[in-house]
Amino acid sequence: MHFHKYEKIWLSFGIVSLIVFLSVVGVSAFSQNHTPSGGMDTIDPEKVNETAPFDNPGVTQLDEDTYQVAIVALAFGYNAPDLRVPAGKEIIFKVTSTDVVHSFTIDNTKVNMMVVPGRVTTKSYTFDEPGKYLILCNEYCGTGHHMMSAEIEVY
């Protein structure tokens, strides 16, 4: 098998680029905790409203610098009353669904979480800028999918 000299140069460049990409995202993900949303917690999708923390959805202050926001997604809206969180503090979002698959996506942030029934999706995020952020569902969930939205206020 014969590789032209230039093909060797090209493939070396390509492979090195790919390794650099992987290293950048890998190091940032695992050493600085920038992993995408996820989590291994499970929940009974029919008992969501009786299971903590979703029995009391909304914002809870965990300690000085950490807040937890529990949200129940359902066709076609979010059960998440009074979403107001401070800027500059770590916000831990926990989302689950009582029916089909949804997403919990906050516009212009890294919060873009798939919400799967039977599972709890977790994402930690710190808002820099105060303001009112649009929350929307970007996974098809039925006729009202494009109406499924909410708002979170950062103060």
Added chain:
Amino acid sequence: MIAQPERKIALWHLGVAYTAFLIGTLMGVLQVFIRNDALQLPAWLDYYQILTAHGVLLALIYTTFFIFAFFITGMSKSLGSFGPKVRLFSWIGLWVTLLGTVMATVMIVAGEASVLYTFYAPLKANGFYYVGLALVIVGTWISSFALVGHYMVWRRNNKGQLSPLFAFMTVTTIILWIIACLGVVATVLFQYIPWAFGWTDTINVELSRSLFWYFGHPLVYFWLLPAYIAWYTIVPKLLGVKVFSDSLARLAFVLFILFSIPVGFHHQLTEPGISNFWKFLQVVLTFMVIVPSLMTAFSMFATFEISGRQKGGTGLFGWFKKLPWRDVRFTSIFIAMAFFIPGGAGGIINASFQLNEVVHNTLWIVGHFHITVGTPVAMTFMGLTFWLIPYLTGRRFTKRMQRLGFVQIITWSIGMLLMSTAQHVLGLMGAPRRTAYSGYNDHPSAMEWFDGIISNHVTMAIGGTILFLSAMILMYIVIMTMFVSPKAETPEQMVEFPLAESDMSHTPKWLENWWIWIGIAAALIIIAYAIPLTHMIQHAPPGSKGFITW
């Protein structure tokens, strides 16, 4: 010319493919107008029904039937006429796939299956939608085994020889397809069908998603590899040169068997139930499958340069002007390749672990697959259609049709450029995919998305309209070359199957030892999937009952 029975089988495939194409593109243009709020659908028709039909008919049905038409013709051309059994099973495969297609389409039209082509549980469609999809897969398997059988006869009769490049690549694609389908067959057969017919009450949602994406990503390589076959084996002939490197072409294809399957988690990077370790492992494997495409890029440019220099092109880029730009069979495929540069680059971004959070399920993804499957693959198929149909019907590809061909590919390019650029930009701004018209109660952020010069509904609608016109021109060419154009009478009028010569004298024999590649592929699949899937089954939450939310 290949034998009459194979021509008939291939033409039937093309007939089904372009019927699906016609309906599918019509559904596409309806969508851009609904999103533009310029069109109100009648009560019995829903945006998501149209979206489901668009996805299923174009991404699954048009591609699959076209691919088998191309394979059947090419296998008969490069390995000789089919035996009676191969013909019989090719017909059975066609009819089973068609039956499944009709069944699934009827369910979509009836409003029983507005679940999109990804049919994520626990959205519950009518059971016959899943049966239809299963039959589509089974039908393609029958057609696949017919072609593999034909190949095995050739191998028996030509012991110790490497098969022609076209046949090698076809077999590679089929192996990839059969391994990939195992995932979707498992979930449809053992999860969706029993659940949809009420034999089981609940479904393990995360498992069904993972099995779907085990299939879903190699599916895109099932679309892409036939286009690559054309790039490697047809394009050099159009340029008057040999295949740049037979052994590297085969090596690239073998790498696709190895690395295109254990990568499905990169579609599930933002969801729960899969730990970061397994997600990242599959991200790494996804990056491996980029390498054969980098090799392909080099081979293509090298083919162009060698050909252009033979025709007298000098200097660094003199060869570029010497390419046969007036040959629509070439220009179409060249444009297809050009679109794949940003298309492939976008794919690398999508798979880059947390970067996926920026683009996941936004319109960027829609833009992405319109400049991967929607143009590089589809326009390569268009470029093949121009000669494949007249080759099979024995009709002429007249000057007028050639000119129309240019109009068609240029309009497609312009339409796609407008629409996909708008979609990419909108997606980066945060606009979601798979939505009917919505301003999110006129939320300022949502208003802002559609305010840009490129990022607005109008650009997308103009693009979509141009694309639809282009599709109709293609339909005209298809119908003309299939039924109307004058028969070729002189040898010059005959349309050829442009299959390039490939110098196999330096190609190592072990490249065609399939069991090595299937074995390594199986090992990689087990490494990437065994533990996370087992975990999903053993630590499953209570399952979900079905929901019909449309």
Added chain:
Amino acid sequence: MDKKQSDHDVNLKGTLVSVFFVGIVIVAMWVAVYLMYLAR
């Protein structure tokens, strides 16, 4: 495996420049989205 063919008999300078153009598109797009990721 193949020593007969020499690199000097085919001039592929244009190819080298062309593939590096592809490479630059890939790197530029990736870096752009990475910067967007960091900004969010």
